[in-house]
Amino acid sequence: MLREKLDTLRLLLRKYGVGGLLTLLRTDVWFDYAHGVDTYSEVSKDELFTGDRHALQNRYFPSTFALIELAFAEARAILGDEIRQCNLLDYGSGKGKVLIAGARYGFALSRGIEYTERMHAVAGRNIAKLGLGQQVELIHGDAAEFVPSPKDRVVYLFNPFEGEVLDRAMRNLRSVTPEGKRVLVVYNPICDDIFQRYFTRVAEKVAQPGNARYNVYVG
Numbered sequence: 001m002l003r004e005k006l007d008t009l010r011l012l013l014r015k016y017g018v019g020g021l022l023t024l025l026r027t028d029v030w031f032d033y034a035h036g037v038d039t040y041s042e043v044s045k046d047e048l049f050t051g052d053r054h055a056l057q058n059r060y061f062p063s064t065f066a067l068i069e070l071a072f073a074e075a076r077a078i079l080g081d082e083i084r085q086c087n088l089l090d091y092g093s094g095k096g097k098v099l100i101a102g103a104r105y106g107f108a109l110s111r112g113i114e115y116t117e118r119m120h121a122v123a124g125r126n127i128a129k130l131g132l133g134q135q136v137e138l139i140h141g142d143a144a145e146f147v148p149s150p151k152d153r154v155v156y157l158f159n160p161f162e163g164e165v166l167d168r169a170m171r172n173l174r175s176v177t178p179e180g181k182r183v184l185v186v187y188n189p190i191c192d193d194i195f196q197r198y199f200t201r202v203a204e205k206v207a208q209p210g211n212a213r214y215n216v217y218v219g
């Protein structure tokens with residue numbers, strides 16, 4: 001247990017450097033402690049999925065608040081003030097961290113779809129504890145089956161799934177005509193070809209610290 005924690009610390013140190021790691025501790029790790037919620041601790045793939053689901057769906061690992069805010073800024077650069085009339089949609093919403101940030105940012109509604117009962121339940125407790133039930137909608141289900149709303153115009157993906165699951169989710173999203181421009185911010189965009197099948201890529205960037213690659217798509 002202690003060894004695992006030290007390994008994680010070493011990994012984070014390599015990824016973010018001393019300054020970045022201190023910021024992470026001060027913002028993301030402290031957030032959980034200060035509010036009595038659980039968003040930060042990782043949950044492995046083996047604990048969440050079995051069978052064919054194991055191959056295409058990813059573990060729970062949270063976005064940092066810095067990356068979430070960067071994604072909102074990217075969307076705002078395209079949507080302007082209209083962004084406040086849009087819903088945020090987080091595919092693979094896990095413990096609800098992105099939705100917490102979305103509610104605080106002021107989206108019309110922050111919606112998340114999460115496959116696992118376990119993560120969905122943790123998200124429910126987090127949202128209740130923070131009193132954000134009016135601003136957040138948690139959907140328990142498979143993103144591949146989910147049909148979004150025309151208001152879901154800021155779409156966030158932090159490495160939730162790939163292959164056929166991603167293709168079906170993006171096909172469903174594309175099948176819904178949005179109320180205005182729709183922006184997708186995708187971290188670790190390893191399946192760029194699938195996104196480009198349905199949307200237009202408008203940016204390819206790398207965020208620091210941590211070398212987080214992300215793409216922005218519209219459509």
Ligand SMILES: C[S@@+](CC[C@H](N)C(=O)[O-])C[C@H]1O[C@@H](n2cnc3c(N)ncnc32)[C@H](O)[C@@H]1O
Nearest residue numbers: 057061062063092093094114115142143158160
């Ligand atoms: C890397 S975590 C991202 C969590 C959160 N979006 C964030 O950025 O903090 C990926 C999440 O996607 C969920 N997931 C994987 N496959 C899914 C599917 N088919 N439908 C919905 N959620 C899925 C996992 O259970 C996990 O909670």
